Amino acid sequence: METAPDPRWDLADLVRQRMGELGLSFRKLAEVAVDPASGSAGPLWSRGTLENLTKREPVKAPSAPQLRALAVGLQLPLRAIQDAAAAQWFGxxxxxxxxxxxxxxxxxxxxxxxxxxxxxxxxxxxxxxxxxxx
Structure with missing residues (x-):
């Protein structure tokens, strides 16, 4: 019988690291994390969810628009965000x-x-x- 793998925190760690590099607060990241495909939708992340994510607390897997928004907010390629999310939530x-x-x-x-x-x-x-x- 296969044992459950240890939890992964790829996206959580990437977000925390990049926030430090950019000097972003949770509130500021929540403001600038807007999906470029639907900019009129406004921010897709709450300050609390971002904080929970970086503290490795349970949060729901993000949607595609949320990943695009996070890429914009963190000034990272979408591919990096998608890969980190795939590793964290799906191994x-x-x-x-x-x-x-x-x-x-x-x-x-x-x-x-x-x-x-x-x-x-x-x-x-x-x-x-x-x-x-x-």
């Missing part, structure tokens, strides 16, 4: 191998515990099944 690590092939993207559970040989095998599998390759 999925997104692996980009820009050295070998910048177009290959893998979503893998427990990637960090794999051997380098197993990681390379996954890379080869992904490249083999890429429909965009000639």
């Amino acid at each position: 999925v690590e997104t692996i980009y191998d820009d050295d070998v092939d910048p177009e290959t993207r893998l979503l893998v559970r427990r990637y960090q515990s794999m051997s380098p040989e197993d990681r390379r095998r996954l890379q080869i599998i992904a490249e083999t099944y890429d429909p965009s390759r000639p």
Whole structure:
């Protein structure tokens, strides 16, 4: 029987770190975290939810508009926010191998515990099944 993995705090830690780098308060981040796809909707994060998130308290998984808003507020690429959220809530690590092939993207559970040989095998599998390759 597989045991439950330890909780992940990827997004919580990223938000806390970036807030420190930018000198943002929870209130200020809540104000500037607006989804660029629907700017008229206003802020999508409350100060309290952001505070709970960074303190590693339970919060609901964010929606796509909330992730876009957080990317804007933290001045980070959306990809970084999405990857951190996927790791925290779903245990999925997104692996980009820009050295070998910048177009290959893998979503893998427990990637960090794999051997380098197993990681390379996954890379080869992904490249083999890429429909965009000639």
